[in-house]
Amino acid sequence: MNADFPRILTLLRKERGISQKQAAAELQISQALLSHYEKGIRECGLDFVVRTADFYGVSCDYLLGRSPERTGAQLSFDDIPEPDSTGKENTLKGSILPTLNKKLVFNALNIIFDLLQNINSKELTTEVSSFMSLSVYRMFRILYGINPKNEQTLFTVSPVVASAKALATMAVCEANSNVIANELIAQQPELKEKLYMSTQTLQQDYPLFTTSLLNLIKNSETTINK
Structure with a gap:
């Protein structure tokens, strides 16, 4: 069994709001054995994985950490919604500040990822994307941690070291x-000319997004200089 199984097994039980004793009874094993499974002390058989997946209404792939989707679906390009897709998750109520900053960040990211597409380097795209993803991850963990009742088993990295790491x-x-x-640049000197940028060229190439990028730069440098 892998390291994700004990974490997800515990997370599902706590989300259901039941004790180990209750879950063990439903899963037809002893509480002590379930405790061992949740701690990763012992490995279970395939029949228990299937029984657990049925009980919690998830796929075996999700239970084993092979898919982040509870249905076991694998994310494809077409599955990812556009940043401006309409829907409940995209509706921000109350203060205008979160909506304003969301637009600044999203519009600036449009420029960054278009530049990456023009450069066409898988390695560079991976590093830049990882940097952005980690930034979102750190901020989400702060917001998630506001309520101490939120289950920390959602994460595999301890909150003590997560931010620093x-x-x-x-x-x-x-x-x-x-x-x-x-x-x-060393391998493709022509990239320098291809990526020549000024306020004017940015506004020509990205008329919808440049104002957001310029404001983001100004805001960021104001924050840095503080």
Whole structure:
């Protein structure tokens, strides 16, 4: 069994709001054995995995950590909604500040990822994407941690070290991005001309997004200078 199984098994039980004793009875095993499964002390058989998946209404792939989707679906390009898709999750009520900053960030990201597409480097795209993802991860964990009742088993990295480790990994991603960019310039000198940018060229190439990027730069440097 893998390391994800005990964590997800515990998470599902706590989300259901039942004790180990109740869950063990439903799953037809002893509480002691379930405790061992949840702690990763013992490995279970395939029949228990299937029985557990049926009990919690998830797929075996999700239970084993093979898919982040409870149905076991694998994420494809077409499954990812556009950032401006309409829907409940996209409706921000109350203060205008979150909506404003969301637009600034999303519009600036449109420019960054379009530039990455033009550069066409898988390695650079991976490093930049990892840096952005880790930034979102760190902020989400802060918001998630506001309520101490939220189950920490959602995460595999301890909250004691998660922020520091994520920040360190972001520094590595940034360093790798610099190295890859310099290597690309050495191998493809024409990239310098291709990626020449000024306020004017940005506004020509990205008329819808440049104002957001410029405001984001200004806001960021104001924050840095504080």
